[in-house]
Amino acid sequence: MKHLWSICLLFFVMGKAQSQVANVLQTKQLLWLAGWKFHVGDSLHWSQPAYQYQHWEHLQLNKRLILNKHTGTFWLKTNVQLTGQSLESLVFHYYLFNAACEIYWDGAYIDRNGTIGTDVQSEKTGNYTGMFPIPTTLLTPGTHEISIRVSNYHFPNRSLFGRPNIGTTLRMQQKNNQWVLEHTLITTVLGLTILFCVLLFFGLAKNLSLLCFIGFCVVQMLELLLKFYGVYQNINIGLYNTLLDILQLIKILDGFFLVGYLVLEFQINPLKYWLSGALLISVFNHWWAFDHFSILWLMAGIIVTMAIVQKKYLAFVILIGLIGWGFFAYGYPVWGYFWGLVILMASMIVVSILQIYRRAQQQHQIELRTSRLENQLLKKNIQPHFLMNSLISLQQIIHEDPFKAEDMINELASEFQVFSRVAEKKLIAMKDELKLCRAHLRIMEYRKGASFVLETINITGEERIPPAIFHTLVENGITHGYGLKNQGRFVLEKSLHKKQIVYRLYNDGEISPNQKATQKQLIGSGTGIKYIQARLNESYGKKWQMNYGEVDEGWETKIVLPSK
Amino acid sequence: MKIIVVEDEATVARRIVSLTQAVLGTKLTSIVTKQTFYEAKSYIFEHSVDVLLLDLNLNGEDGFELLKLAVSGAFHTIVISAYEERALEAFEYGVVDFLSKPFTRKRLRQAFERIVNTDKASHYLTKYLSVRVKGGLKIVPIEQVMYIKGAGVYVELFLKDGTVELYDKTLERLMVILPAHFVRIHKSYIANFEYVKMLHAENYNKITCEFLSGASVPVSRIRYKEIKDAYDKN
Incomplete structure (x- = not known):
């Protein structure tokens, strides 16, 4: 939310004066840097703090724009105002930088990721994530210019970067710990859920709906694992992108699995149409790159609503899960999607288990009834004929x-x-x-x-x-x-x-x-x-x-x- | 009347024999008892038999297989069974009567009357004729039969589809189990009136019955009036 706020602020401020301050770093704050300007071309002179760049083009946040328009070498600039204790130690952090880059602080070179080149051959892409400490000698109160020299010959069609941010070493460490903790927790929850469902499937009820549930969880898990791989191994961005492409393809299936689960669990007919519809929508969604989550949520929402209208057992529980998912996903940008997912999955497990329990009960009842009935029927079938046959003999013996x-x-x-x-x-x-x-x-x-x-x-x-x-x-x-x-x-x-x-x-x-x-x-x-x-x-x-x-x-x- | 009883319980067999003797009196010329149908078969092979009194456990397929085999024979079959609920099915295969256990002397008399007194016999229930063919039995639905021609101890069933089957019963015995729309039109012919196109009386000496298929068989002069009435009613 904070960076959004900054962006709004930026828009507001931009039109007014020349040397505007784009970012202000408060004490103990972790700042998502905004207000980026960019310019095509290459000159080390541009890194100088005195260089006036307010006439540079504003960096459109819509990734598509920047992707297709700019291939080659260019510069990005923004500034940050430092106050108070933040001067002790600062760290510049970014991830998912789809280019080679060099970072300058007030004109001084700090670090680089990959090697900038003039074409695909000479350029060397960097790693998934990077973190550069800024020399303390450079940290003085006041406004500082951050310049990034970029060449993106390898991945011109991808979003340029994740979110560069800046903060004190301590704060950055806290953030990292938090990241690791959340990641581990969610991965564990997902992993255990998958294990649980697999056991349930093989041990108790071979329901197709459970398979769909497992499939849905596995797809989500893959996304987490990719993030894990990207961060902890700090792999080359090229490899990361390849894996990401594969993941995006796999993610087509999660809509199918989620819809499949709901349709099967609540017996919404006609099954085939729903499933093929879900798959089709997921494919189109992938093709046009709409917001994956919104479409997924919408499909699930429609089916759950239908289930509730049709008065299906426990459908409202899934609705609660879905609302929870939507709420967290939109409300908490980084991990909200996954925390929301945990809520949804919890509701799905509750429904699955209660359904299995109910079905088992019904089955048990039916079995009891049939076996009772069978016993009685069979004996009824045997006895009268035995009696009739005995009676006809009696008719004879009475005389004899x-x-x-x-x-x-x-x-x-x-x-x-x-x-x-x-x-x-x-x-x-x-x-x-x-x-x-x-x-x-x-x-x-x-x-x-x-x-x-x-x-x-x-x-x-x-x-x-x-x-x-x-x-x-x-x-x-x-x-x-x-x-x-x-x-x-x-x-x-x-x-x-x-x-x-x-x-x-x-x-x-x-x-x-x-x-x-x-x-x-x-x-x-x-x-x-x-x-x-x-x-x-x-x-x-x-x-x-x-x-x-x-x-x-x-x-x-x-x-x-x-x-x- | 020559009777064979198939009954595996000795007491019940004695019951059937004594009641039959009482009902038929002097009309009974011989009565034998066999414990299984297979024993009875070899007896029947060597001796002529008019009526088979068959004790049948009709619970299950095997009982009906036996029944189909029995009704394909030249004799009349009366089934005695504790499985009363299967009676209708048994009638469909052309048994003359079905006695459910235990039964009385009076009921057994009625069964024999059905055989002796042909007029009383038609009970309309027969749906299939069980025909012995090479290698087994063939079940002919009775509505497939257009007319029947007597050929000594056999009859020939002329079917709608043009085929002819030999059936091991005399015309007289067959009449007992056939539904009412089968009419004896000649000493050697029974016609299924559902397939008769018209009766031709060209002159007093030559009356014929034409079927929908174009086939034509002679009609008895003596019975013509009676047959004509029956035809008009049909």
């Missing part, structure tokens, strides 16, 4: 043997009693499961005129298992294995292996040769197996295994459960 019919009704009742007791539970005791299986086998004995036994090995009856899984396997075993046979033996065996409990259910069923080929496929796709899978999923997540297949003279199903 009323006592047997009575017995069968008892078994039916006991099977259904246990069923209704355990169906709603997630885990039941093995003894109840065995009751179910035995009642089922008895009923099937009546129906098929066969005899079945169920033997157990190592089973205590207290084991906890999901309801009706072995019952379902027994049911399957009878359906598929005893078409031709009317004697059956089932064996349920438990064994412990490290951290796992292994149940094996064997039966000596025969598979008719016609069915053999399709048998395994048939069983695997059946409702019964789906029911078992749903139940195991419900209780053990992914920590279970089930295999089934033919073994010697029979069929075996192996279920492996975690022991805890």
